[in-house]
Amino acid sequence: MKKNKTKYNLVYFVLFPLFGGWAKTPNMQNKHLVAYVLERQNEGMSAATVKQDLAAVRYFHNQLPKTRYQISDNKQLQETYKEFSLERRSFGGVNRRCTELEYQRFITLAEQNGHADTAQIIQLAREQGLRIHEVTRLSRTDAEKTLRDGLLTIKGKGGLVREVPLRETGRAMLHDSMQGVERGAKLFVREGEKAHTVIQRVQDFIKNHRAKVEDPVHGRPLAVHVTCHSFRHTYTKEEYDRRITAGMGERQARLEVSELIGHSREDVTRIYLAE
Structure with missing residues (x-):
C-alpha cells in the first residue's frame, strides 16, 4: 500500500493542475472524469497515461471522508457515456497542430x-x-x-x-x-x-x-x-x-x-x- 500511495502522490502533483483540483472535492461526478479524459485525449495522451491518472483521481477521492457521488469504474463509464473510450483510441496519424x-x-x-x-x-x-x-x-x-x-x-x-x-x-x-x-x-x-x-x-x-x-x-x-x-x-x-x-x-x-x-x-x- 505504501508503494502505491507513493506512486499516486507523484501522479497527483502532475494531475492536480490539469484536473483543476476535482480529485480532492466531495462533489466530483462521473461527468467530470469523462470531460477530463476527453481533454487529455485531445492533447494526445496515451491510454496508459490516462488510465494512470484516473487511478490517481479515484485513489484521492476514496480518501475523502464524505463524498456526494460514487465514481464508476472505466467499464461502467464506457457503457454510460458513448464518447468515453480508453482502449480503442488511436493517437498516431491525427493532426493536432494549431495553425x-x-x-x-x-x-x-x-x-x-x-x-x-x-x-x-x-x-x-x-x-x-x-x-x-x-x-x-x-x-x-x-x-x-x-x-x-x-x-x-x-x-x-x-x-x-x-x-x-x-x-x-x-x-x-x-x-x-x-x-x-x-x-x-x-x-x-x-x-x-x-x-x-x-x-x-x-x-x-x-x-x-x-x-x-x-x-x-x-x-x-x-x-x-x-x-x-x-x-x-x-x-x-x-x-x-x-x-x-x-x-x-x-x-x-x-x-x-x-x-x-x-x-x-x-x-x-x-x-x-x-x-
Missing part, C-alpha cells in the same frame, strides 16, 4: 482582453515547444541565463532535463516577460499564487476562445480542438521540417526533435507529426 492564423488570433485576443501573461505563456509554448507547466516553472533567473547563453534549460516530465536552443522570437518573449519581475521570482506565478491556478487560467482561456479563432482550413479532424499541447505539435513539425530541408535523414531528424521536446524516442515524434 499560424489561430496562434496569432489567440495572442491578439489575450492582449486585447488584458491577459498579457496568458499571451506570453502561449507564445513560449509555441516558439520553444514547452509544456505549459514547464513555462510556469520559469523564473527571472532562468530567463537571464537563457538570454546570456542562448539555451533554455528545462526540467520536464520525469525529471528529464533538456536544453532547447533559443529562437529569436523566444528571446523577445523572455525579455518582455521579465519586465516588472523581481530577480528570483517566477515569470508568470505571482506572489501568493499557485502554479496550477495559472495553468488552469490559460487552459480555460484557450478552451473558451478556440471557437472564435478557428482557422477554417486548420486540417484537424472535426473532434480535435486546439489545446495548450497543440502549440508543441506545431513547434515539433517546424523543427522536423527545418532539419529535413537542411538535408538530414528522417530518422535522425525524428530523434533530434524528440529530444528537443523532452522525449527520447523517434516514435513519439511520429505522433506529433501525425504520421
Whole structure:
C-alpha cells in the first residue's frame, strides 16, 4: 500500500493542475472524469497515461471522508457515456497542430482582453515547444541565463532535463516577460499564487476562445480542438521540417526533435507529426 500511495502522490502533483483540483472535492461526478479524459485525449495522451491518472483521481477521492457521488469504474463509464473510450483510441496519424492564423488570433485576443501573461505563456509554448507547466516553472533567473547563453534549460516530465536552443522570437518573449519581475521570482506565478491556478487560467482561456479563432482550413479532424499541447505539435513539425530541408535523414531528424521536446524516442515524434 505504501508503494502505491507513493506512486499516486507523484501522479497527483502532475494531475492536480490539469484536473483543476476535482480529485480532492466531495462533489466530483462521473461527468467530470469523462470531460477530463476527453481533454487529455485531445492533447494526445496515451491510454496508459490516462488510465494512470484516473487511478490517481479515484485513489484521492476514496480518501475523502464524505463524498456526494460514487465514481464508476472505466467499464461502467464506457457503457454510460458513448464518447468515453480508453482502449480503442488511436493517437498516431491525427493532426493536432494549431495553425499560424489561430496562434496569432489567440495572442491578439489575450492582449486585447488584458491577459498579457496568458499571451506570453502561449507564445513560449509555441516558439520553444514547452509544456505549459514547464513555462510556469520559469523564473527571472532562468530567463537571464537563457538570454546570456542562448539555451533554455528545462526540467520536464520525469525529471528529464533538456536544453532547447533559443529562437529569436523566444528571446523577445523572455525579455518582455521579465519586465516588472523581481530577480528570483517566477515569470508568470505571482506572489501568493499557485502554479496550477495559472495553468488552469490559460487552459480555460484557450478552451473558451478556440471557437472564435478557428482557422477554417486548420486540417484537424472535426473532434480535435486546439489545446495548450497543440502549440508543441506545431513547434515539433517546424523543427522536423527545418532539419529535413537542411538535408538530414528522417530518422535522425525524428530523434533530434524528440529530444528537443523532452522525449527520447523517434516514435513519439511520429505522433506529433501525425504520421
